[in-house]
Amino acid sequence: MRRIGERRGPLKPPLRLNYRQIFILPSRFGLGFSFMTMVMTMAALNFNNNLALILSYLLLSILLFTSVLAYKNLAGVEIKPAITAAVFAGETAIFSISIKVAKNRRWVLQCWQQTQQSQVNLTPGTQAQLLIRKQANTRGRLPLGRWKLQSTWPYGFFRAWSWILPADYCVVYPTPAPAPPVLPFAGLQGQQLEPAQSGDDELQGLHEYQHGEPLNRIAWRSSARADKLISRESEQTLGGEVSLNWDAITTSSLEEKLSILCAWALQSESMGLKWGLKIPGFELKPDTGKAHLHQALRQLALFGDDE
Amino acid sequence: MNKLATNSVHWSLATLALASIPGWMLFPVQIMLFSLALLGWRLLALHFSWKALSVLLKIVLVLCGFALVYLSYGHVFGRQAASALLLLMMSLKSLELYTQRDCRVLLSLTVFMVATFFLFRQSPGMLIYGIAVVLLMLHSLNQLLTPSTASQTQSGALTSTAMEVFSGFRLILIAIPLAAVLFVVFPRLATPLWGVNENSLDGKTGLSEDMSPGSIQNLFMDDSPAFRVEFETSRPSNSELYWRGPVLWNFDGRRWTTLFRGYRELPPKEIPTPTTNDIAYQIQLEPSERRWLYALDYPVIKPKDSQLTIDYQLITEIPVTNPRRYRVVSEPAFTATPELMRTLRQFALDLPPDYNPQSRAWINALKSNYPAGSERLLIQAVLDNFTQQEFYYSLNPPPLGRHSVDEFLFSTRSGYCEHYASAFTVLMRMAGIPARVVTGYQGGYYNATGEYLLVRQSDAHAWSEVWLDSSGWVRIDPTSKVAPERILSGARAAIGEARNWHDFNWLRQLRNQVDLIQHFWNRWVIDFSASSQSRLLQALNLDQIEKRWLVWILVLPVVLLIALSIPLLLRPRSFTDSNPNLNAYRSYLASLRKAGFKFTDSDSSSAISASLGSQLNKQKPELKGTALDAIRVIGKAWNRQHYSKDKTADTEFIKLIKEYLPHILAVKPSKQ
Numbered sequence: 001m002r003r004i005g006e007r008r009g010p011l012k013p014p015l016r017l018n019y020r021q022i023f024i025l026p027s028r029f030g031l032g033f034s035f036m037t038m039v040m041t042m043a044a045l046n047f048n049n050n051l052a053l054i055l056s057y058l059l060l061s062i063l064l065f066t067s068v069l070a071y072k073n074l075a076g077v078e079i080k081p082a083i084t085a086a087v088f089a090g091e092t093a094i095f096s097i098s099i100k101v102a103k104n105r106r107w108v109l110q111c112w113q114q115t116q117q118s119q120v121n122l123t124p125g126t127q128a129q130l131l132i133r134k135q136a137n138t139r140g141r142l143p144l145g146r147w148k149l150q151s152t153w154p155y156g157f158f159r160a161w162s163w164i165l166p167a168d169y170c171v172v173y174p175t176p177a178p179a180p181p182v183l184p185f186a187g188l189q190g191q192q193l194e195p196a197q198s199g200d201d202e203l204q205g206l207h208e209y210q211h212g213e214p215l216n217r218i219a220w221r222s223s224a225r226a227d228k229l230i231s232r233e234s235e236q237t238l239g240g241e242v243s244l245n246w247d248a249i250t251t252s253s254l255e256e257k258l259s260i261l262c263a264w265a266l267q268s269e270s271m272g273l274k275w276g277l278k279i280p281g282f283e284l285k286p287d288t289g290k291a292h293l294h295q296a297l298r299q300l301a302l303f304g305d306d307e
Numbered sequence: 308m309n310k311l312a313t314n315s316v317h318w319s320l321a322t323l324a325l326a327s328i329p330g331w332m333l334f335p336v337q338i339m340l341f342s343l344a345l346l347g348w349r350l351l352a353l354h355f356s357w358k359a360l361s362v363l364l365k366i367v368l369v370l371c372g373f374a375l376v377y378l379s380y381g382h383v384f385g386r387q388a389a390s391a392l393l394l395l396m397m398s399l400k401s402l403e404l405y406t407q408r409d410c411r412v413l414l415s416l417t418v419f420m421v422a423t424f425f426l427f428r429q430s431p432g433m434l435i436y437g438i439a440v441v442l443l444m445l446h447s448l449n450q451l452l453t454p455s456t457a458s459q460t461q462s463g464a465l466t467s468t469a470m471e472v473f474s475g476f477r478l479i480l481i482a483i484p485l486a487a488v489l490f491v492v493f494p495r496l497a498t499p500l501w502g503v504n505e506n507s508l509d510g511k512t513g514l515s516e517d518m519s520p521g522s523i524q525n526l527f528m529d530d531s532p533a534f535r536v537e538f539e540t541s542r543p544s545n546s547e548l549y550w551r552g553p554v555l556w557n558f559d560g561r562r563w564t565t566l567f568r569g570y571r572e573l574p575p576k577e578i579p580t581p582t583t584n585d586i587a588y589q590i591q592l593e594p595s596e597r598r599w600l601y602a603l604d605y606p607v608i609k610p611k612d613s614q615l616t617i618d619y620q621l622i623t624e625i626p627v628t629n630p631r632r633y634r635v636v637s638e639p640a641f642t643a644t645p646e647l648m649r650t651l652r653q654f655a656l657d658l659p660p661d662y663n664p665q666s667r668a669w670i671n672a673l674k675s676n677y678p679a680g681s682e683r684l685l686i687q688a689v690l691d692n693f694t695q696q697e698f699y700y701s702l703n704p705p706p707l708g709r710h711s712v713d714e715f716l717f718s719t720r721s722g723y724c725e726h727y728a729s730a731f732t733v734l735m736r737m738a739g740i741p742a743r744v745v746t747g748y749q750g751g752y753y754n755a756t757g758e759y760l761l762v763r764q765s766d767a768h769a770w771s772e773v774w775l776d777s778s779g780w781v782r783i784d785p786t787s788k789v790a791p792e793r794i795l796s797g798a799r800a801a802i803g804e805a806r807n808w809h810d811f812n813w814l815r816q817l818r819n820q821v822d823l824i825q826h827f828w829n830r831w832v833i834d835f836s837a838s839s840q841s842r843l844l845q846a847l848n849l850d851q852i853e854k855r856w857l858v859w860i861l862v863l864p865v866v867l868l869i870a871l872s873i874p875l876l877l878r879p880r881s882f883t884d885s886n887p888n889l890n891a892y893r894s895y896l897a898s899l900r901k902a903g904f905k906f907t908d909s910d911s912s913s914a915i916s917a918s919l920g921s922q923l924n925k926q927k928p929e930l931k932g933t934a935l936d937a938i939r940v941i942g943k944a945w946n947r948q949h950y951s952k953d954k955t956a957d958t959e960f961i962k963l964i965k966e967y968l969p970h971i972l973a974v975k976p977s978k979q
Contacts, residue, residue, distance in 0.1 A: 033415050043422070049429070050490075050835055051433060054486060054832075055421065057485075057493070061489070062482045069876060155449060155452075
């Protein structure tokens with residue numbers, strides 16, 4: 001199917017569906033209905049009842065022409081590349097695909113991926129967002145994979161569908177190590193820092209969790225004790241600099257190393273440190289900020305990825 | 308399975324109800340009531356979210372349905388009984404509409420059910436009705452595909468419904484030519500694959516095989532057509548139009564019946580030969596579900612599948628269950644057998660003993676005045692009695708007792724053809740003259756526009772035939788002596804009064820004229836059959852062509868038509884004026900673009916406003932202010948119109964644009 005599809009035309013969004021990409025076959029209901037119409041035609045021929053015969057032929061003609069309408073429903077649909085936000089391994093990636101139709105008419109489209117199904121009902125002049133959820137299990141690229149846009153509109157006699165083979169993927173960051181080693185403060189000798197995780201949960205430096213604060217600031221142990229969400233004070237005041245170095249980690253496992261680096265990066269960012277990253281083949285100058293963090297995490301996610 | 312929206316169930320039930328209407332009207336009232344009760348329960352259950360019926364109760368209801376049909380018809384396999392059963396089972400199916408599949412099965416079968424109703428009525432109106440059912444079914448099928456959107460406003464839902472119904476209608480219009488071509492070229496069956504069980508016919512109307520008091524009276528009230536006649540030769544006058552139906556020989560004092568089957572199906576001894584005075588005509592017979600065909604005396608050329616009985620009635624092999632067209636040539640001057648078989652003579656003289664003593668005495672007294680050999684004079688004397696005494700023609704005569712002929716002749720003296728024919732025939736038999744009753748139709752209404760004769764059920768008639776040794780069977784119509792206008796212009800003219808409350812002259816005139824439509828419909832559509840198909844090919848000189856080429860000639864128009872229809876289907880639908888504001892806003896943008904402004908259509912209106920403002924010509928500062936205001940006003944109005952609930956009236960928005968657009972156009976964009 002993939003080969004047939006690829007031969008027939010581009011399937012990578014952004015694309016506009018036309019006859020090359022659209023397949024049509026009668027649906028099960030359509031087959032049943034045409035069987036009923038044929039029985040009706042036979043009976044009408046047998047009884048030589050011309051009125052019933054006209055009705056049967058009319059239904060047959062309608063059935064035939066509905067295939068054209070089913071095609072028309074998909075033709076001209078524009079599919080944009082998927083928009084997705086990076087996730088950590090173990091989370092669910094959400095691909096948001098926007099679908100647009102040029103003409104003023106009503107559309108009911110179904111989208112399928114493996115067993116997942118969602119339906120969009122496009123009313124005149126609108127653009128619909130289609131959400132495909134996918135479980136991200138391992139770090140790296142999570143391709144959206146082939147999905148199907150299908151429509152049985154109108155009447156459900158025919159099923160028209162197109163296979164979409166997008167190049168879209170979601171970047172999956174490594175899972176942050178649950179208990180990473182202490183941050184390697186290479187340039188800050190003497191200033192021994194006590195990361196919150198390692199020490200006791202004294203109440204100083206903690207406050208009640210407020211809506212909108214990053215989740216990684218929640219002090220889970222304290223929260224459990226206090227029976228409400230407690231988060232750590234922003235440690236921006238520290239203002240140090242740290243280099244997260246691949247070689248500083250003693251574990252031999254590659255994935256574990258990446259996991260630890262990931263946890264370090266998150267920690268450093270949340271503590272407001274200026275931090276840099278050094279992994280084989282890539283070095284990031286010390287800096288801070290969201291873009292910096294994502295750049296680093298992306299490198300970790302795609303480490304060893306040749307693409 | 309996804310759960311059904313209430314909306315879908317409503318539409319499915321509406322389709323079922325529309326499709327059931329002819330059934331409710333056609334079948335006995337108890338079937339309509341049962342079906343309505345089931346549909347009503349379903350609607351109420353939907354409304355009050357009642358629990359579904361238990362399986363046991365459903366089985367009981369199904370059995371009730373079968374029982375009801377059996378009790379109404381005496382069987383469940385006849386055409387009408389089966390159709391009624393289908394109607395009831397469909398109504399039962401409506402009780403369990405839980406999934407999309409349930410609704411789809413129900414909706415598909417509604418059209419099938421409508422097709423079964425076509426077995427009983429085939430008027431052009433029925434076809435229009437059938438198309439309406441298809442339209443509603445298609446719309447309901449679409450409802451099943453559309454998830455119910457709660458956010459849709461009432462008016463929005465209405466417009467989209469109208470749009471969908473319109474697109475369904477458009478599809479049907481495009482499909483009609485293809486259906487018509489298939490109708491003409493698709494091969495027909497010359498003989499049916501499976502027959503109709505004769506015993507299962509149940510929709511009998513019209514004349515029956517026997518005549519008991521009151522049987523013809525019912526027909527007088529029925530104005531539905533029995534058959535239509537087109538004469539190829541000149542049309543005989545109405546008084547000669549005796550359409551022969553069943554001939555009745557046996558009389559038991561009350562009921563007249565036909566000869567025993569064994570005798571009836573004997574061929575006549577002499578068959579008429581064609582002469583120059585023959586009358587040739589084509590009859591378009593409405594389905595009577597009987598085996599006989601009507602013809603004038605005496606058929607010389609008859610349809611191939613029919614035969615003449617010994618009493619010159621035309622009998623077909625199978626009952627007429629479809630409208631049927633046949634051609635007959637009759638020879639009115641033919642004289643039947645010069646000799647009457649002994650057994651038949653006996654049948655024609657047989658009377659039950661101990662009936663009508665008064666008449667017997669009267670005819671014996673009269674007979675003594677006429678010696679043997681002067682039967683004609685005796686007949687004349689009996690007929691004269693009808694005119695000399697005060698006999699009346701009436702459709703509502705008093706009921707008669709055991710000695711029906713005595714009572715009729717000597718006390719009530721009021722009746723219609725049935726009474727006169729019966730009494731006269733009995734008198735003849737008493738006088739020793741072989742006689743029999745003939746039933747059929749007499750006269751008809753000539754539609755000059757369509758050049759055909761319309762014979763209605765109300766033209767039913769009964770007359771006598773007597774055997775005279777010199778001239779064979781002679782037709783005598785005693786009714787014509789009492790009410791000559793019955794023969795000249797029909798039963799309605801003979802009684803002079805209205806038969807019922809809706810019996811108006813103008814209405815009958817109108818109906819006679821409107822029948823023209825039905826006539827042509829029957830002629831061109833309903834009559835179309837295997838033989839008409841081959842006649843059509845002959846007319847086009849295509850019957851000489853080899854078989855394999857013939858197939859192409861049949862396939863070609865179909866393929867051609869499909870090819871022609873597809874562009875029509877694919878044509879993008881133009882923007883409807885369902886949203887006048889949107890149209891107004893679009894035309895506003897279009898005129899600005901024409902004036903030289905540059906902007907992107909897909910931008911938000913505020914972005915467009917800003918872009919327009921920056922492009923305004925700086926050379927005319929005094930106009931620029933007004934133009935800027937105008938741009939801002941329209942942009943804001945559009946935003947309010949399009950996105951907020953608080954809408955300006957449509958007309959106001961359009962007025963606004965009309966008013967402000969000139970101000971903007973007054974300031975052309977500056978050249979960059």
